[in-house]
Amino acid sequence: DTAVSQTPKYLVTQMGNDKSIKCEQNLGHDTMYWYKQDSKKFLKIMFSYNNKELIINETVPNRFSPKSPDKAHLNLHINSLELGDSAVYFCASSQTNEQFFGPGTRLTVL
Amino acid sequence: QQPVQSPQAVILREGEDAVINCSSSKALYSVHWYRQKHGEAPVFLMILLKGGEQKGHEKISASFNEKKQQSSLYLTASQLSYSGTYFCGTDVNRDDKIIFGKGTRLHILP
Numbered sequence: 001d002t003a004v005s006q007t008p009k010y011l012v013t014q015m016g017n018d019k020s021i022k023c024e025q026n027l028g029h030d031t032m033y034w035y036k037q038d039s040k041k042f043l044k045i046m047f048s049y050n051n052k053e054l055i056i057n058e059t060v061p062n063r064f065s066p067k068s069p070d071k072a073h074l075n076l077h078i079n080s081l082e083l084g085d086s087a088v089y090f091c092a093s094s095q096t097n098e099q100f101f102g103p104g105t106r107l108t109v110l
Numbered sequence: 111q112q113p114v115q116s117p118q119a120v121i122l123r124e125g126e127d128a129v130i131n132c133s134s135s136k137a138l139y140s141v142h143w144y145r146q147k148h149g150e151a152p153v154f155l156m157i158l159l160k161g162g163e164q165k166g167h168e169k170i171s172a173s174f175n176e177k178k179q180q181s182s183l184y185l186t187a188s189q190l191s192y193s194g195t196y197f198c199g200t201d202v203n204r205d206d207k208i209i210f211g212k213g214t215r216l217h218i219l220p
Contacts, residue, residue: 031206041195043152043210056207090151094206097140097159101151 003027004102006091012108013081021076021105023091031055032074033099034066035090043090049074081109111135113200115211122188123219130183130214132198141174141181142199142208145192152197155183185216193218 004025013019025032034046048056052068063079074091086109091102113134120128132141140159144152158174158181174181185192195215199208
């Protein structure tokens with residue numbers, strides 16, 4: 001009955017690889033987000049989608065590509081992974097003001 | 111523009127009070143407060159939409175001084191469960207793009 005779920009929970013990969021993180025929400029919300037939280041705990045918005053339409057794109061390298069097949073899903077694909085991409089990535093959803101965060105995906109790039 | 115939170119860290123004994131401040135260099139539409147426990151996702155505490163508005167959540171309340179572009183989070187009679195990192199987030203353009211501060215680490219000692 002998880003409201004916002006992400007897979008995988010942990011992701012360890014080599015530099016240069018391509019990886020995807022999946023996010024699903026069962027709250028019926030129209031808006032979904034991706035955030036990056038670095039080692040200093042700085043929580044930074046990357047993208048937001050409203051009903052499958054890209055709304056916010058925050059100067060993220062184009063190696064990062066979000067995809068929303070329907071309003072309940074927002075996936076994040078990352079090409080050519082770099083060491084600096086290591087972080088915890090959080091998906092979130094909202095309908096009004098409160099954002100519900102997923103459990104996070106800890107990405108480690110070696 | 112990232113809001114500035116102060117203090118960066120607080121250590122309290124159970125039962126003591128704390129105030130966490132959040133200030134912005136830009137006029138704000140709303141201020142959001144979240145708490146994140148170690149290894150977990152951020153959890154919504156409250157949102158303040160109007161200047162001078164105060165909201166409460168158990169023994170945690172907040173104020174928003176629109177004129178000064180500041181918000182404060184008040185934790186009274188702190189409990190062990192209040193430990194975590196508190197983030198304020200600001201929405202300047204009323205577009206759901208929340209920019210989070212660097213967080214305030216709160217540690218409650220028994």
